[in-house]
Amino acid sequence: MVENVRELLKAHERLEHEVYLDNENSTIVPKEVVDAMLPYYDRRAYGNPTLTHKPGWEAFETIMESAQKTASFLGCSALEEINFAPGETEANNLALIGSTLSMKGKGKKIVISEVEPISILNVTDILQKNGFTIMKIPVDKEGFINLEKLGEVVDKETVLVSLSAVNHEIGTIEPIKEALEIVKDRNPETLFHTDASDAYGRIPLSIKELNVDLATVSSYKVLGPRGIGVLYVREGINVEKILEGQIGTQRLWPGVENTPLIVGFTKASELAFKHFEDNVGYMRELRDRLIDGITGRVSMVNLNGPRGEKRAPDNVNISFLKCEGEALTIELSLKGVYVSSGSACSRRLLQPSHVLVAIGRKFDEAHGSILMKVTRYHTEEDINYVLEVIPKAVERIRSIVGSTEVKL
Amino acid sequence: MSRAPLPYNPKVLELFRNPKNLGKMDDATVTAVAGNPLCGDMITFYLKINEQEVIERASFESYGCAANIATSSIVTEMVKGMTIEEAWKVSWKNVTEAVGGLPSVKFHCGILAVGALKRAIRKYYKERSVSPEWLQREQSFEEKQALEEEELAKVLSKKMKPEEKQC
Numbered sequence: 001m002v003e004n005v006r007e008l009l010k011a012h013e014r015l016e017h018e019v020y021l022d023n024e025n026s027t028i029v030p031k032e033v034v035d036a037m038l039p040y041y042d043r044r045a046y047g048n049p050t051l052t053h054k055p056g057w058e059a060f061e062t063i064m065e066s067a068q069k070t071a072s073f074l075g076c077s078a079l080e081e082i083n084f085a086p087g088e089t090e091a092n093n094l095a096l097i098g099s100t101l102s103m104k105g106k107g108k109k110i111v112i113s114e115v116e117p118i119s120i121l122n123v124t125d126i127l128q129k130n131g132f133t134i135m136k137i138p139v140d141k142e143g144f145i146n147l148e149k150l151g152e153v154v155d156k157e158t159v160l161v162s163l164s165a166v167n168h169e170i171g172t173i174e175p176i177k178e179a180l181e182i183v184k185d186r187n188p189e190t191l192f193h194t195d196a197s198d199a200y201g202r203i204p205l206s207i208k209e210l211n212v213d214l215a216t217v218s219s220y221k222v223l224g225p226r227g228i229g230v231l232y233v234r235e236g237i238n239v240e241k242i243l244e245g246q247i248g249t250q251r252l253w254p255g256v257e258n259t260p261l262i263v264g265f266t267k268a269s270e271l272a273f274k275h276f277e278d279n280v281g282y283m284r285e286l287r288d289r290l291i292d293g294i295t296g297r298v299s300m301v302n303l304n305g306p307r308g309e310k311r312a313p314d315n316v317n318i319s320f321l322k323c324e325g326e327a328l329t330i331e332l333s334l335k336g337v338y339v340s341s342g343s344a345c346s347r348r349l350l351q352p353s354h355v356l357v358a359i360g361r362k363f364d365e366a367h368g369s370i371l372m373k374v375t376r377y378h379t380e381e382d383i384n385y386v387l388e389v390i391p392k393a394v395e396r397i398r399s400i401v402g403s404t405e406v407k408l
Numbered sequence: 409m410s411r412a413p414l415p416y417n418p419k420v421l422e423l424f425r426n427p428k429n430l431g432k433m434d435d436a437t438v439t440a441v442a443g444n445p446l447c448g449d450m451i452t453f454y455l456k457i458n459e460q461e462v463i464e465r466a467s468f469e470s471y472g473c474a475a476n477i478a479t480s481s482i483v484t485e486m487v488k489g490m491t492i493e494e495a496w497k498v499s500w501k502n503v504t505e506a507v508g509g510l511p512s513v514k515f516h517c518g519i520l521a522v523g524a525l526k527r528a529i530r531k532y533y534k535e536r537s538v539s540p541e542w543l544q545r546e547q548s549f550e551e552k553q554a555l556e557e558e559e560l561a562k563v564l565s566k567k568m569k570p571e572e573k574q575c
Contacts, residue, residue, distance in 0.1 A: 004415040011421055324448060326414075326473040330424065343448055343473070351564065352448065363565055364445035364471075400477055402469035403432045404441070404452045 015336040019382045022340045023314070023373035024168060027223050029264070030377065036267035037225065040260040048256055050248040059259045063249050066266040073269045074217065075206030076232055083231045083252045084262055088197045088218035091231040092119040092162075094252060095193045095214045098239040099160055100127060106189065107157040113137040113145045114358035117168050117195060121354070137163075142306040143172035143359050150179055154186040161192050165199035165215075169342070169355040169371060170305030171315025173203055177210055191237065197221045197229070201272035202280065202312050213237045219261070223375060224268030228261040279376045284313040286374040286383055293387040294318055298394050302365060304356060316372040317342075319356070319365040323397045328370060331393040337386050342369035416474055419508040423478035428485050429467040436467075438535070440528035442554040443520045446561035449476050453483075453524040457532060461492045468524075475507075475514035479521040482506045487525065493542050496529055498522060500550050516557065523554030 020028055040046065045062040047055025067079040076082070085091040100110065110127060112120055114136045124134045135153045138146050145163060154161060161183045165176045180192050193214035199205050201222040207215055215232040219225055231252065233239050241247075245254030272279060295301050300321040305311055320328065325341030332339055342353030343366070351357075352366030361369075374383075416424070433439075433454035443450040449472040456465040466484035470477050483503055487495040500519040504510050510518060526548050533539060547555070 001415045004417040007418040008416060008421060011418075011425075322471070324472050324476075326448075327424070327477060330416075330421075330474050334425070363448070363561070367445070367448040400427060400430060400469065401471045402430070402452070404450055404469040404471050 011334060012336070017382075017385045018336040018338070019378070019386050020338045021316075021372035021374065021378075021386070022338050023221075023223075023375060024371055025340055026226065027220050027375070028377070029220075029225050030223055030268075030271070032271065033224060033264050033267045037260040037264040040263050045259050048248065049259070059257065060249065062259055063257055063262055066262045069266050070217075070230060070269060073273050074200070074215070074230075074232060075208050076234075077208055078235060081232055081235055083233055084250050084257065085229050085231050085253045086227055086258075087229040088117070088195065088216055088221070089119040090253075091216040091218070091229045092117070092195055093123050094231050094239065094242055095216060096120065096123045096127065096160065096162060097242045098252065099191050099193065099214060099237075100132065101240040101242075102238040103159040103191065107159045109133045109135065109155070109157040109159065111135045111137060111150070111153055111158055111161045111183075113139060113163050115139050115143055115145075115167050115169070115172075115355045116162065116164055117197075120162055120164075120195060132159075133157075139172075139358050141359055142310075143167050143170045143174075143304075143355070144306075144310075145174055145179065147175065147178055147182055151182045151186060154183050154190060156187055158183075158187055158190045161190055163192075163194055165194045165196040165205065166203065166312045167305065167355065168195075168198045169353060170317045170359065171198070171312035172305050173199070173310050173312060176212070180210065180212060198312055198315075201269065201276075202283075202314060204276075207232055207234075214239070219265035219268060222265075222268045222272045223377075224265040225261050228258060228265045230265075280313045282376055283374050286378055286380075287311075287313055287316055289383050290316045290372065290374065290386065291318070293383070294390055297387065297391045302361075304359065304361065304369060314373045314375065316374070317369060319361060319369040320394050320398075321365060321368055322401050323368045323394050324401070325368050325370060327397050327400070328368070328393060331397055332370075332389065335389045335393060337389050337393075339370050339372050341367075342371065343367040414474075414511050414514070416478075416511070417508040420474060420478040420510070423481045423507065424474040427468075427477055427481040429465070429481065429488075430469070431467055432469060433465065433467045438528045438532040440524050440531055442524035442527060442558075443472070443476075444558045444561045445471055446565050448472065449517060449520055449557075451476065451480050451521055451524045453480070453521075453528050455487075455525075455528050455532070457492065463487050463490050463492065463495055468521075472517065472520075473514070475510050475517040476520065478507050479503050479510070479518040480524075483521045483525055492529055492532065493540070495525065496543065498525065516553065519550050519553045520557065523548075523550040526551050527554070 045058035049059035067082040195216040197218035219228040302319040304317040325343030356366035436454035437457040468480040503518045
């Protein structure tokens with residue numbers, strides 16, 4: 001198997017230009033972030049922050065400073081509300097399982113939407129097996145959650161509502177503030193969690209103002225290192241641990257703190273918020289150049305998700321009809337353009353992206369979808385290259401489809 | 409999102425980049441389709457069969473992934489010059505071997521390619537109201553699998569229709 005991959009990599013030799021756009025699934029960590037992390041491996045703060053020696057106290061100081069900075073980026077009041085966890089997946093598991101454990105006896109209903117990330121959807125499967133009822137709020141054609149349904153569904157039995165602030169696949173900026181008001185109006189006891197990983201560093205976000213109980217943020221989604229994230233837990237909200245072990249500075253996550261990753265995440269956040277307006281404006285410009293460029297150059301395409309201000313500034317998700325997505329990702333990769341697809345050509349029974357199905361895309365539209373996320377590090381030249389490569393790649397894959405009738 | 413690691417081998421990659429016998433055949437003796445765009449894989453198979461029942465030419469078109477394109481391509485190469493009876497004996501395992509192996513989640517692509525071939529052969533005889541002795545009445549493994557995949561895709565798509573959402 002590895003031998004095959006080596007051959008695949010060989011086929012990528014002599015690329016004239018490479019553009020990495022699969023920032024949904026992993027990101028390039030910028031050099032300035034890596035440089036900020038390196039001293040923490042061997043020069044300072046390499047100790048365990050709970051121990052009584054200089055490297056330990058240095059680690060303690062570093063982690064607390066990082067938590068303080070993260071608290072200010074998130075716009076929340078106290079560093080105690082910041083809980084570092086190994087990533088978005090872990091923070092979401094902690095949020096859902098930990099909060100429902102603490103709500104024992106108060107009800108058995110959990111409300112999410114149909115377009116939540118897998119780390120929310122799959123966790124609710126476990127909760128369902130343990131006696132909870134899971135209600136999934138539908139979304140409209142652009143991915144906006146149905147607030148009316150939310151109001152109908154939340155009741156005295158509802159212990160938790162979890163809705164992403166920005167959709168990870170199609171970039172819909174959800175009306176979280178309105179959703180929260182509806183939920184608290186129906187049941188003030190219901191906990192409200194939001195996975196804000198795709199909102200953080202992209203849209204103005206003040207947790208304090210929003211007043212959610214729990215929020216997840218992921219490091220790699222702001223170009224920090226993988227393996228670190230945060231679960232914000234509002235003061236006074238009780239969440240139980242889901243893993244047992246030696247507790248250190250992080251009351252909800254046992255084990256030795258990974259100081260370099262925490263530093264890298266904090267540095268990445270700093271860079272994202274340093275020139276926030278400029279960064280966001282620039283990403284939006286590149287996003288729209290990609291969207292307009294592709295829809296203008298390629299026939300039979302659909303943009304997934306909304307246009308303009310209600311779309312995350314980095315998100316481009318386009319369905320190419322009569323074009324299979326996995327084949328297209330490989331074709332693009334061979335030209336140095338790295339993207340992912342909502343095609344699920346990986347199981348015998350092939351289910352495409354649940355988000356695209358939820359917004360009413362037909363299966364063949366979902367199979368031909370491509371997801372790209374721009375960053376402030378992309379250049380005009382990168383976008384031009386992508387716009388040059390995509391039409392040719394789509395044309396080639398469509399030539400293989402030929403006259404095969406792709407309709408339902 | 410597709411997340412299973414897919415370490416395609418060099419042969420699959422080569423056939424994906426340069427598929428053989430690609431395209432519609434206007435003078436095909438018989439044409440058959442297998443798969444369904446719902447499941448992300450669909451193949452059209454064209455065969456030119458002469459009076460001696462030898463497959464003179466075979467071609468394909470595919471709405472599918474790299475494995476689908478590669479296996480379809482190799483089937484057209486394998487059956488060229490075979491008698492129909494010989495072509496009938498081609499199994500998905502032969503095809504998978506011929507492309508140098510596939511990731512297990514992609515076995516169904518090879519099965520679908522052979523399913524399309526066998527459907528074409530069956531259709532050829534049905535159109536001529538002939539039933540050779542070697543042609544089993546019961547559907548072959550690949551035909552059954554293709555049918556099952558198509559049926560499952562339909563069921564799934566009905567299940568996921570917006571009006572049947574949970575709320």
